[in-house]
Amino acid sequence: GENVEQHPSTLSVQEGDSAVIKCTYSDSASNYFPWYKQELGKRPQLIIDIRSNVGEKKDQRIAVTLNKTAKHFSLHITETQPEDSAVYFCAAPTVDSNYQLIWGAGTKLIIKP
Amino acid sequence: EAGVVQSPRYKIIEKKQPVAFWCNPISGHNTLYWYRQNLGQGPELLIRYENEEAVDDSQLPKDRFSAERLKGVDSTLKIQPAELGDSAVYLCASSVRWREVGQETQYFGPGTRLLVL
Numbered sequence: 532g533e534n535v536e537q538h539p540s541t542l543s544v545q546e547g548d549s550a551v552i553k554c555t556y557s558d559s560a561s562n563y564f565p566w567y568k569q570e571l572g573k574r575p576q577l578i579i580d581i582r583s584n585v586g587e588k589k590d591q592r593i594a595v596t597l598n599k600t601a602k603h604f605s606l607h608i609t610e611t612q613p614e615d616s617a618v619y620f621c622a623a624p625t626v627d628s629n630y631q632l633i634w635g636a637g638t639k640l641i642i643k644p
Numbered sequence: 645e646a647g648v649v650q651s652p653r654y655k656i657i658e659k660k661q662p663v664a665f666w667c668n669p670i671s672g673h674n675t676l677y678w679y680r681q682n683l684g685q686g687p688e689l690l691i692r693y694e695n696e697e698a699v700d701d702s703q704l705p706k707d708r709f710s711a712e713r714l715k716g717v718d719s720t721l722k723i724q725p726a727e728l729g730d731s732a733v734y735l736c737a738s739s740v741r742w743r744e745v746g747q748e749t750q751y752f753g754p755g756t757r758l759l760v761l
Binding site (some may be wrong): 537562563565573574575576577580583620622624629630631632634635636637 | 684685686687688689692699700722743747749750752753754755
């Protein structure tokens, strides 16, 4: 079955700098890779996703890159702001279980003023 | 549009007591998920429904957990009896399958924070 590993578990960056979070997956048949943001005490919300037929997708200050050969995908946040502080989760579907999403353990992003 | 609704938001019970959580998904969403989220971890799927059918309950501890989704809308998750290790946030999510399987956006409810003493 699918295994999704996410690094780092905690990331602290200066406001205005960039942040990068990386996830690796094991199921080569996975074809969809979403990123969710969970602010403290709130529900997870989708912020960006990418399908396996593209290598990169951007939405303003956030971007996701996918390397299917190496089986990893990354979330990039540029010009970080205080409101970016949250826990970020990656996920990938496992074909074995009818495309059930397997979630990473999360990265706590701290934006230092 | 109203989001996913869950109740209660918080629940404190003593071990061996029963507890139930309720979820009302977004209108028109045929897929409903129950997740358990422990502190510092990602969501762990307990059960997934397609309409009223449970299509994936392999990770539901069936000796003490049960769930139902009558009429393919609201859902209830029950724990009986609760154990100390059940303390966690229980999240409900819903989605509508209108494109490729496994690529639908999941919309989460606010969760129920359970503390078992």
